[in-house]
Amino acid sequence: MYYYRRIRDMREDQDLKQKEIAAVLNIDQRVYSNYETGKREIPLHLLIQLAQYYHVSTDYLLGLTDDPRK
Numbered sequence: 218m219y220y221y222r223r224i225r226d227m228r229e230d231q232d233l234k235q236k237e238i239a240a241v242l243n244i245d246q247r248v249y250s251n252y253e254t255g256k257r258e259i260p261l262h263l264l265i266q267l268a269q270y271y272h273v274s275t276d277y278l279l280g281l282t283d284d285p286r287k
Contacts (some may be wrong), residue, residue: 219280220264221255227271227278228253242266 228238239249242263251257259267268275273285 220259220278221253223278223280224259224267225253227267227273231271238267238270241270 228235235249235253236246239246242249244263248257252259252263264275264278268278271278271285274282276282277285
């Protein structure tokens, strides 16, 4: 899966730090970093939280579509 690139790009596009997104997800920054680097798969419930936070579809975050609309 290539979602890790997209979640990194989404964060960087909004000038956010990993620590800030980790706080939104209520996880440690190191854990979030592993999601962005592809070292760990992101759990579905966190992917859904990210989609809601960024106001995009989970399909967009997963790279299944280039259309960010829900």
